[in-house]
Amino acid sequence: MEPFKKIKSIATPLDKVNVDTDQIVPKQFLKLIQRTGFGQYLFYDWRYEKGGLPRKDFVLNDPAYGHSRILLARDNFGCGSSREHAVWALDDYGFKVIISTSFADIFYNNCFKNGILPIRVSDEILEKLFSTKSEIEVDLETQSIKADNVSISFQIEPHWKKILLEGLDDIAMTLLHEEQIASYEKSHKI
Amino acid sequence: MSKTLFEKIWDSHIVVEENGRSLLYVDRHLIHEVTSPQAFDGLRLNGRKVRRTDLTFATMDHNVPTSDRSLPIIDQTSSTQIKTLERNCKEFGITLFDINSPNQGIVHVIGPELGITLPGTTIVCGDSHTSTHGAFGSLAFGIGTSDVEHVLATQCIMMEKPKTFEINIQGKRKNPHAVTAKDIILSLIKKIGTAGGTGTVIEYRGDTISELTMEQRMTICNMSIEAGARAGLIAPDEKTYQYLRGRKYTPKNYDEYVNLWRENLKTDSGAKFDKSFTFSAENIAPQVSWGTNPAMTTDVTGNVPFPDEYGKGNPEEEKGATKALQYMDLKPGMAITDIVIDRVFIGSCTNSRLEDLMEAARVVKGKKVSARVRAMVVPGSQLVKKNAEELGLDKIFKDAGFEWRESGCSMCLGMNPDILAAGERCASTSNRNFEGRQGTGGRTHLVSPVMAAAAAIHGHFVDVRELDLN
Numbered sequence: 001m002e003p004f005k006k007i008k009s010i011a012t013p014l015d016k017v018n019v020d021t022d023q024i025v026p027k028q029f030l031k032l033i034q035r036t037g038f039g040q041y042l043f044y045d046w047r048y049e050k051g052g053l054p055r056k057d058f059v060l061n062d063p064a065y066g067h068s069r070i071l072l073a074r075d076n077f078g079c080g081s082s083r084e085h086a087v088w089a090l091d092d093y094g095f096k097v098i099i100s101t102s103f104a105d106i107f108y109n110n111c112f113k114n115g116i117l118p119i120r121v122s123d124e125i126l127e128k129l130f131s132t133k134s135e136i137e138v139d140l141e142t143q144s145i146k147a148d149n150v151s152i153s154f155q156i157e158p159h160w161k162k163i164l165l166e167g168l169d170d171i172a173m174t175l176l177h178e179e180q181i182a183s184y185e186k187s188h189k190i
Numbered sequence: 191m192s193k194t195l196f197e198k199i200w201d202s203h204i205v206v207e208e209n210g211r212s213l214l215y216v217d218r219h220l221i222h223e224v225t226s227p228q229a230f231d232g233l234r235l236n237g238r239k240v241r242r243t244d245l246t247f248a249t250m251d252h253n254v255p256t257s258d259r260s261l262p263i264i265d266q267t268s269s270t271q272i273k274t275l276e277r278n279c280k281e282f283g284i285t286l287f288d289i290n291s292p293n294q295g296i297v298h299v300i301g302p303e304l305g306i307t308l309p310g311t312t313i314v315c316g317d318s319h320t321s322t323h324g325a326f327g328s329l330a331f332g333i334g335t336s337d338v339e340h341v342l343a344t345q346c347i348m349m350e351k352p353k354t355f356e357i358n359i360q361g362k363r364k365n366p367h368a369v370t371a372k373d374i375i376l377s378l379i380k381k382i383g384t385a386g387g388t389g390t391v392i393e394y395r396g397d398t399i400s401e402l403t404m405e406q407r408m409t410i411c412n413m414s415i416e417a418g419a420r421a422g423l424i425a426p427d428e429k430t431y432q433y434l435r436g437r438k439y440t441p442k443n444y445d446e447y448v449n450l451w452r453e454n455l456k457t458d459s460g461a462k463f464d465k466s467f468t469f470s471a472e473n474i475a476p477q478v479s480w481g482t483n484p485a486m487t488t489d490v491t492g493n494v495p496f497p498d499e500y501g502k503g504n505p506e507e508e509k510g511a512t513k514a515l516q517y518m519d520l521k522p523g524m525a526i527t528d529i530v531i532d533r534v535f536i537g538s539c540t541n542s543r544l545e546d547l548m549e550a551a552r553v554v555k556g557k558k559v560s561a562r563v564r565a566m567v568v569p570g571s572q573l574v575k576k577n578a579e580e581l582g583l584d585k586i587f588k589d590a591g592f593e594w595r596e597s598g599c600s601m602c603l604g605m606n607p608d609i610l611a612a613g614e615r616c617a618s619t620s621n622r623n624f625e626g627r628q629g630t631g632g633r634t635h636l637v638s639p640v641m642a643a644a645a646a647i648h649g650h651f652v653d654v655r656e657l658d659l660n
Contacts, residue, residue, distance in 0.1 A: 016513070017506040018384055018483050022624040027605050031253060031267035033227035033274050035335075045626050050612075074506055076385040079418060079483075080622060081603075082318040083225065084334035105352075105388060105420050106318060106332055113336035157350065159209050170336075171238070174344045177206050177213060181346060184205045184215055190311060190441065 001115045003167035007096050008137040009069040012059055013130050019073060020080035021107060025089045038085055039092030070136055072129055073100040078107025087114045097138045099145070101126050112160045115167070119145070119154045128152075140165060192458035194354050195425050196391045199329040199455075203312050205346055213346045217311035217328075218245055220297045221284070221338065223275040224252040224605070225316030229339035230278040240282045241345045247306055248279050249287040251296045253605040256568050256595035259289060268606065282342075293438070295571020295597045298322040298539040302408065303573055305437030309426040309451045314341055319539045319621065320421075321414040325407035326434070327426035327455050329391070332415065352420045355390035356463035359398040361472035367549065367659035369474050371406035372541060372619070372638035374398065375413040376477035380487045382467060387419030390465060393457060394424050398471040404433040405545040412540045413621050416484040425456045476654050478526050479623045479636040481514035486623070487636065488526060490653050496522040517625055518633050519613075527651050529635065533616040534565035534646040535628070536639050537595075538602035541619035542570030546639040547578050551586045552659055553643035559591035560649030566593040566608070568600040592646070604629045617645035 029041040046058050054061040071090065077100045078086060087110045090098070098111065099119045111118045117140060121129070129136065129147055137146040140161060145152045163170060174181075193201070206213040219242075221229075226248070233239070240246060253268040255261075263269040272289065279286040287293040293300055298319050301307040307323045313330035314320060316338040323330035333347065341347055357378065363369045379386070392414050399407065407424050414422030431448045434440050441447055475489035481500075488495065497515065499522075501508025515522065520529070536542070536550050547567065559565045567587050569575035575597055578584060584594045601608040602620035604627065610616050612631025619642050620627075623634040637645065640659070644652050 015509075017510050020483070020622075020624045022603075022622065022627050026626055026630065027603050028630075030224050030605060031265075031271050033271060034231070035228045045630055076388070076418065079384055080318065080415075080624060082316060082332040082334055084228075084316075084336060087334070102385060102388065104385070104418060106334060110334035110336065113334060157210075159211055159348075159350075169236075170348065171236070171340050171343050174213060174340065174346055174348060177346075180206050180213075181215070181344065185345075188203075188215060190217055190308060190447070 001167040001169065004115060004117060004140050004164040006137065006139045007069050008135055009067065010065055011070040011072045011099070011129060011132065011136045012065040012068040013072045014059060015074065015130070017074040018076045018079055021078055021083050021086040022080055024078065024086035025083065030083060030085055035088050036092060038089035039094070042089040042093045069094055070097040070099065070138065071095045072126070073098055075101045077103050079104040082106045084110045087111055087116060091116055099126065099129060112163060113170070115164060117164060121152070121154060125152055192461040194457045194461045194463060195327065195393055195423055195455060196329065196354050199310055199312065200351060211348055211350050213348050214312060216245070216314050216341050216345050216347055218247070218306055218313045219341050220301055220306070220313065220315035220320070221246065221248045222252055222297050222317065223250045223271045225335050226278065226338055227271065227274045228335050229342055230282065232339040233342060238343045240284060240342045243283045245345065246284045246342070248275060248284050249294055249297055249300060250275055250289055252599045252603065254289055254598040255606050256598050256600045256608060259596055265607070292572050295573065296539045296542065296599055298412065299543060299570035299574065302326060302433070303437065303571060305434050305440035308434065309430060310455050314347060318415045319412050321419065322408050322412040322539055324411040324414065324422040325404060325424050326430055327424060329421055329423065331421045353390045353464040355387055355392045355419065355465045356467070357392050357394050358466065358468040359394065359396040359471050360468065361398055361470040363398070363471050363474060365655050367552070368640060368655040368657070369476055370549065370638040370640060371402055371409040373474055373477045374471055375410045376479065376484065376487045376636060377474050378469070379413065379417045379484045380477070381469065382417055384416060384483050384485045385418040387414060387417040390419050391421045391423060392417070392419045393463070394422060399424055400427065403545060404429055405543045408543065409540055413484070416621055426451055476638065476641050478641065478651050480518065480520060480526065481511060482517055482623055482625050484621070484623060484636060486511065486514055490526050490641070490651055492526055494520045494522055494524050494526065527653065530615070530650045531563060531617050531635070531645050532614045533610060534563055534642050535568070535601040535616055535618040535620065536566070536642050537568030537570065537600050538620035539570065539599070540621045541639050542568060542574065544574050544577050546619065547574070547583050548581070550639040550643035551583045553640055553654070553657060554590045554592065554647065555586050557590055557647045559646045562649050563646050565591065565646040566595055566601070568595040568608070569597050571597045601628050603627060617642045617651070
């Protein structure tokens with residue numbers, strides 16, 4: 001995994017609560033057997049008309065956000081299906097940071113496994129970010145978001161911070177505990 | 191120190207603890223065709239093996255056709271995914287219940303019916319409805335594909351300890367044939383919301399829960415994820431031990447285990463939960479969802495709500511309800527029983543087991559499906575199908591005009607050819623009414639098998655308490 005760097009970009013405002021992973025990647029695109037190429041299917045049913053033309057009223061199709069790498073979302077983002085394809089699609093599309101008041105548990109976990117930083121902020125801060133027109137800077141090292149010359153700090157579990165900053169392979173990290181796993185297996189039946 | 195059931199299972203599976211996180215041992219890993227191919231690729235890329243092939247079981251359920259299985263699969267991408275699972279299981283030495291196996295079925299239906307699911311164990315699967323297995327007192331949760339790879343390679347999962355959430359359900363339902371486990375769980379989600387359980391493991395307790403059969407308990411635990419919870423748990427009891435006795439993978443020295451489970455697998459009196467919620471099941475009405483998430487649900491005797499009434503002062507929820515009604519093409523204030531439907535789906539890991547089909551058949555017997563409705567029954571597994579056919583349920587459904595299908599996830603998520611056309615409205619026994627879930631532009635109403643069956647006959651929702659179900 002690529003180590004996480006500072007991200008500075010316009011933020012795309014997705015103004016909807018309870019966005020489920022079925023919306024992030026609809027089921028018809030879950031049949032691929034690789035991890036790449038899902039960006040084109042991101043929010044597919046909201047992004048395109050039936051004939052495949054982009055829908056003008058959907059925020060991802062607004063050219064102002066064309067190079068955005070930060071997604072602003074609302075409460076309970078990523079609920080529903082455990083499909084990691086949702087995170088692969090966000091990543092492949094270019095989003096590296098998602099800021100919301102809350103995330104569904106499995107989705108939140110899946111983000112870190114793919115080098116995406118999900119940030120939880122208060123309602124008040126989220127409203128501020130939604131109203132920002134200029135670029136936002138997210139610095140994981142210092143745990144800060146800079147918007148309109150104001151710096152806001154955020155919390156992050158130290159474990160995930162380390163994994164993202166160093167781009168670590170968590171399977172290799174677990175395998176460092178081989179001795180303990182083997183000894184657990186010896187004493188644990190069923 | 192007094193502990194909750196969750197804490198006992200959690201503590202007994204800790205391999206290593208570091209920085210507030212635990213490396214937990216996984217007793218059973220279930221895999222399927224959709225969320226595993228990229229995990230196996232990862233193993234190959236890094237030259238890693240599957241650590242415990244004896245604890246890993248695979249089946250294909252999400253995209254398998256439910257029509258004649260002697261015919262080739264037309265959808266090439268589905269076929270590739272199925273073949274990929276076959277190839278991966280062969281290469282890594284994993285037991286696979288393939289499309290022709292008498293044990294094939296929805297992964298959360300076959301786990302319990304094969305005795306792979308056991309009390310006090312940890313179970314993971316790359317599917318959010320893994321919470322189903324919690325009905326047996328096992329700590330079971332859905333994981334993403336990266337974690338599937340992690341578990342394949344290490345048989346462990348690294349997790350932060352979730353909080354505990356006690357949901358206490360008391361009281362006798364007045365008409366248990368009409369007011370089902372599905373109505374209890376939908377009613378709960380309506381009360382606590384789709385994020386009400388986020389960050390927690392729920393333990394369902396109370397006399398209403400003890401009274402439920404194992405299959406009904408599975409329906410409850412299955413939808414824990416729809417309340418946002420990591421897992422749902424029910425303490426095992428004699429019904430649990432009886433259900434698992436003599437199944438294909440139930441351990442040989444079963445009684446020794448049962449004795450240990452009887453002693454250990456319960457929440458100690460005096461144990462504290464982080465959160466509690468109590469409600470009565472006595473006056474629950476049959477439930478019907480009207481919106482695009484499972485909390486957007488109401489009584490069958492109620493009306494489609496006005497967005498401000500649903501939002502209760504929360505502008506975001508109100509906006510969500512307005513959008514949902516637009517998508518569902520419903521007018522606020524209209525009676526739920528006036529909603530006319532086009533399709534009926536009885537199936538999914540929530541409601542496709544034998545009892546579900548028996549309860550639905552009670553409504554259908556001797557009747558005909560409304561001329562405006564296309565209805566199908568998709569048994570959860572080949573074993574459910576076989577048992578149902580032995581009871582003659584297939585005949586009851588077919589005589590009424592239902593399609594009787596092969597087992598799989600089918601129209602719960604529409605990854606196979608069983609989908610809704612845009613604008614079609616479906617009474618579905620599945621678990622999610624998200625936009626496009628059952629087919630792009632399709633409209634889903636979540637209901638119990640009894641309600642779905644009644645809707646098929648009448649062409650609209652009815653208060654099933656008024657039917658003669660005894």
